[in-house]
Amino acid sequence: MSISIQSIRKTFGAYTALEDISLEVPNGSLTALLGPSGSGKTTLLRIVAGLDFADPGPGRIAFHDEDVSEISARKRGVGFVFQHYALFQHMTVAQNIAFGLSVLPAAQRPQKSEIRDRVLELLKLVRLEGLDKRRPHELSGGQRQRVALARALAIRPKVLLLDEPFGALDAQVRKDLRRWLRQFHDEIGLTTLFVTHDQEEALELSDQVVVMRNARIEQVGKPQNVYDHPRSPFVYEFLGNVNKLHEGKNVRYLRPHEIEVLFAAECNPATDLLARVHHLFSAGPIATLTVKLTDGQFLDVELSRKYLDELSLSIGDEVAVRLAEVTD
Amino acid sequence: MPHRSVTTESPWVRRLLIAAAFVVLSLFLLLPLAAVFAEAFRKGWEVFLASLHEEAAFSAIKLTLIAAGISVPLNTLFGVSAAWLVTKFRFRGRSLLLSLIDLPFAVSPVIAGLVWVLLFGAKGWFGPWLADHDIKIIFALPGIVIATVFVTFPFVARELIPLMETQGSDQEEAAVILGARGWQIFFRVTLPNIKWGLLYGVLLCNARAMGEFGAVSVVSGHIRGETNTLPLHIEVLYNEYQFSAAFACATLLAFLALVTLGMKTAVEQLTGHQSSNHK
Numbered sequence: 387m388s389i390s391i392q393s394i395r396k397t398f399g400a401y402t403a404l405e406d407i408s409l410e411v412p413n414g415s416l417t418a419l420l421g422p423s424g425s426g427k428t429t430l431l432r433i434v435a436g437l438d439f440a441d442p443g444p445g446r447i448a449f450h451d452e453d454v455s456e457i458s459a460r461k462r463g464v465g466f467v468f469q470h471y472a473l474f475q476h477m478t479v480a481q482n483i484a485f486g487l488s489v490l491p492a493a494q495r496p497q498k499s500e501i502r503d504r505v506l507e508l509l510k511l512v513r514l515e516g517l518d519k520r521r522p523h524e525l526s527g528g529q530r531q532r533v534a535l536a537r538a539l540a541i542r543p544k545v546l547l548l549d550e551p552f553g554a555l556d557a558q559v560r561k562d563l564r565r566w567l568r569q570f571h572d573e574i575g576l577t578t579l580f581v582t583h584d585q586e587e588a589l590e591l592s593d594q595v596v597v598m599r600n601a602r603i604e605q606v607g608k609p610q611n612v613y614d615h616p617r618s619p620f621v622y623e624f625l626g627n628v629n630k631l632h633e634g635k636n637v638r639y640l641r642p643h644e645i646e647v648l649f650a651a652e653c654n655p656a657t658d659l660l661a662r663v664h665h666l667f668s669a670g671p672i673a674t675l676t677v678k679l680t681d682g683q684f685l686d687v688e689l690s691r692k693y694l695d696e697l698s699l700s701i702g703d704e705v706a707v708r709l710a711e712v713t714d
Numbered sequence: 715m716p717h718r719s720v721t722t723e724s725p726w727v728r729r730l731l732i733a734a735a736f737v738v739l740s741l742f743l744l745l746p747l748a749a750v751f752a753e754a755f756r757k758g759w760e761v762f763l764a765s766l767h768e769e770a771a772f773s774a775i776k777l778t779l780i781a782a783g784i785s786v787p788l789n790t791l792f793g794v795s796a797a798w799l800v801t802k803f804r805f806r807g808r809s810l811l812l813s814l815i816d817l818p819f820a821v822s823p824v825i826a827g828l829v830w831v832l833l834f835g836a837k838g839w840f841g842p843w844l845a846d847h848d849i850k851i852i853f854a855l856p857g858i859v860i861a862t863v864f865v866t867f868p869f870v871a872r873e874l875i876p877l878m879e880t881q882g883s884d885q886e887e888a889a890v891i892l893g894a895r896g897w898q899i900f901f902r903v904t905l906p907n908i909k910w911g912l913l914y915g916v917l918l919c920n921a922r923a924m925g926e927f928g929a930v931s932v933v934s935g936h937i938r939g940e941t942n943t944l945p946l947h948i949e950v951l952y953n954e955y956q957f958s959a960a961f962a963c964a965t966l967l968a969f970l971a972l973v974t975l976g977m978k979t980a981v982e983q984l985t986g987h988q989s990s991n992h993k
Contacts, residue, residue, distance in 0.1 A: 437887055459890045466891045472884035476906040486892035489902070541892060 387450040387544045387577055388413040389434060394445040396429055396438065403429040404440070405601040411545075411579055411594070413450070416571045418588035419581045421598035422624070427581045428549055430598075434579065435547050436462040449544050465538030465576075469550040471530045473522040479533050480505050480518035486541035508536040512570075528559045539574075548580035552587060564591055585625050589613060597621050629685045631709075642688035644710035647675060647697065653706035661685070663703045668694060675699075677707060750968050753961035765951075765959035766966070773939045774947035775966070780855065781930075781943060782923040785862040789919050792863075793870025794912065798904070801878035802886065812875075818867050827861050827932025834860075853935030858943065861929040866922045873915030874908055881907055910985040914978060921974040925967055 389411035396404040404426045411417045419427040432438040434447055436459030446455040454462055474482050481488075483505045487496055496504070509515050512532040522530055531551065538546065551567065552560045568591055571578055582588050588595045589609040597604040597612065597620075605617045616622040622639045623630075629645070631638040653660060661677035664684065668674070673694040675687045685707060699705065722728070755762055765771060796815055800808055818826065832838050834851040844851060851857045885907065889899045905912075927945040934941040942950060944963060951960035 435891060437891070459887075460893055460895070462891075464891060466888070468884050468888060470884060472888040474885055474888075474903060474906075485889070485894070485902075489889075489892065489894040489898050537888075537892070 389545055389577060389579060390448040390451075391430070391434065392446050392448075393443070394430070394433060394440045394447070395443055396426075396433060396440050402601050404433070407603060409596060409603065409606065411577060413577055414575045415593045416568070416578045416591065417580070417594040417596060418592035419579065419596050419598060420583070420585060420588040420624075421604075422583060424600075425598040426601045427583075427598050431547050431549055431579065431581050434545075435459055435464050435466050437466075463541065463544045465535075465541065465543030465546040467531070467534045467538050467546075467548045467551060469553050471522075471534040471554075473530060473533060473537070475522055477521070478518065479509070479514070479520050479522070479525070482522070482533055483508055483537045483540050485537060504540060508540055511539070511574075512536045526559075527555045528563050531555070531563065539576075543576070546576045546578040548578065550582060551580055552582070552584070560587075567591065589625065597624060599624075627686060627688075631683060631685065638709075640685070640709060642674065642686045645685060645687045646708040646710075647677070647687055647689060647699075648706040648708060649697070650704040650706050654708075658706040658708045661705055661707050663699050663701050663705060666694075666699065666701065677705060679707075747968060750961055750964050753957060754965045756961075757958045761958050762962045762965075765956075765962035768959070770939045770942065771947060771959070771963055774942045774944045774963070777855070777858070777942065778924050778944040781858050781862050782920055784859050785866060785923050786916060786920045788863055789866055789923075790870055790912070790916055792867060793874060793915060793919075794908075796871040797874035797878055797908075798900075801875060802883050815868055815871050815875075818865050819872075823865055823926065823928025824932055826864050827929035830857060830860055830864070830929075830933050852933055853937065853941055855941070857933035858930050858941065861933045862923050862926055865926050865929045866919045869919035869922060870912065870915035873911050873918070877908055877911040878904075910981055914981050914985075917974050917977055917981070921971060924970055 389409075391407060391409040391411075394404055394407040396402075407426075407430060419430060421427045429438060433440050436454070436457065440447075440455070446453050448454060474485065477485070480502075484501050487501045487504065490496075495501075505518065506515075509518055512535055514529060514532055514536070517525070517529065517533075522533065525533065531554075552563060555563065564587060580592075589612075592609055594606065595609050595612050596606050599620055605612055605621050612621065613625050616625060616639075619637070619639060622628050627642050629640045629642065631640060648658065650660060659679055661679045663675065664678045665676040666673070668691045671691050672688055673691045675689065675694065677685050677687060679685065687707065697705075723731070796811070800812055800815075831852055833840055834844060834857065835841050836845065836852070838852075851860070885903050886899050889903045894902065925945060926943075927949075930943055931946055931949075934943065934946060936942060936946060936950065938947075938950065944967060948960050948963045948967070951957075951963065
């Protein structure tokens with residue numbers, strides 16, 4: 387089910403958390419809300435869930451053309467995974483997952499055996515078979531997160547909302563779980579909106595990335611598009627590493643891989659700049675080189691390790707740097 | 715070599731401090747407790763049992779149990795509601811409410827008792843109206859209950875507020891999104907999470923409710939066999955030089971204190987055990 391957000395505003399006293407936000411989350415997509423803390427992304431997610439309400443006005447939230455703005459969180463039918471999972475500590479994994487079904491009014495509540503089957507099915511789906519009798523404190527961070535996911539899915543939600551889904555995990559677990567979540571999303575095809583402050587996570591995982599800043603949306607698009615054609619200096623700096631090159635009064639933004647390094651002897655004064663090697667680092671196939679231009683500015687350059695070895699540079703050597711053509 | 719951190723004193727200083735602490739505690743806390751039991755049994759078992767069997771003692775025990783039996787459940791209800799209100803919601807006047815919860819701790823119990831006499835006493839604000847309608851509050855059970863409720867109000871709320879504050883509302887929010895109604899959230903999520911803190915608060919509240927002297931003394935009127943609670947009865951006996959009887963009744967309160975202490979320690983160990991598992 388698609389999510390349609392129109393003209394949402396949210397203020398907390400004098401503080402504006404969201405300023406006239408409109409956004410379409412296509413059916414079946416995995417969309418990332420990306421932004422630094424305080425940009426309003428979590429507030430927006432909570433408003434979609436019904437945990438917070440937007441300021442009165444023209445703003446509305448719709449799931450597949452059905453206006454849900456006035457529907458309470460209890461009846462809105464969304465799946466929500468909290469940043470710290472918010473599992474019920476005193477319940478077993480199975481009881482946690484069954485919660486949404488067991489609180490249904492008696493007339494709608496499935497039989498005990500049906501609930502049991504659904505729990506086992508969900509445990510299988512999130513690859514936690516056999517852990518149904520454990521309690522949350524006996525699980526690892528990654529397992530807890532998947533229990534939270536299974537619990538959210540048990541009520542067959544219309545959309546899935548995830549708040550910083552990998553925020554509380556170790557770097558390695560994060561990477562594994564990220565890949566798993568992408569695969570999982572493709573399997574179940576549920577429209578998913580997730581909040582993150584990690585640009586790598588957003589770019590790698592999502593079909594659509596929404597960059598937010600200071601209560602506003604800066605840019606929306608496919609990850610590759612947003613990365614290659616940032617619409618503002620903020621997006622440029624926020625998505626990946628970037629060099630800021632001052633040319634007179636202008637500032638030019640260059641990705642580290644958009645700079646080429648040559649021997650000083652090959653310098654073409656029309657296009658190239660002379661510089662000295664300031665720092666060298668290589669781990670894996672990509673090497674990072676920091677050079678200092680003659681006017682004192684520093685540039686970070688990414689190049690293949692193989693090419694760096696061919697150049698066989700050491701700190702202090704003079705080189706020429708060729709900047710990529712301005713495309714837009 | 716034993717582990718020593720920079721903030722630790724040398725071993726003999728440490729031993730001296732620990733020994734001093736034990737001596738002081740024994741003198742101030744254990745000695746009086748021992749004295750209560752020694753005095754109570756000074757004239758033997760028979761006098762001890764006779765003092766408890768006496769009619770006035772019996773009615774004092776009954777009154778104390780009734781007063782605590784009414785005020786502890788009431789304060790459990792009030793305390794849980796107050797803690798729920800101030801921790802799960804943000805509203806204007808919240809900090810005022812937080813200070814009000816502490817008011818009974820700040821006010822001397824005697825003043826707390828006097829306030830009710832001023833309100834409901836024969837010459838108080840509502841006194842004539844109450845007399846017209848033949849309702850007796852002061853020098854009767856309702857007054858004792860009101861005074862006890864007032865004095866013991868903060869125990870449950872004070873125990874729960876910091877606990878619920880640290881727990882936040884994440885689990886409640888998760889329950890709402892999963893479709894739970896208010897009462898389901900309270901009984902299935904909130905209550906299980908606070909049960910040990912609640913038990914702890916109720917224990918302390920009960921201990922104080924049964925032992926309260928000041929406020930109850932003002933409103934009860936000391937009518938022997940009618941409005942004397944156990945602490946008041948002990949005072950009466952003591953003033954009448956019936957030391958053995960006074961101390962015999964005092965052992966009941968002392969025993970209650972020991973039981974409370976034991977249960978409190980048990981709860982602490984259970985919860986300590988649990989919270990160490992959570993991390």
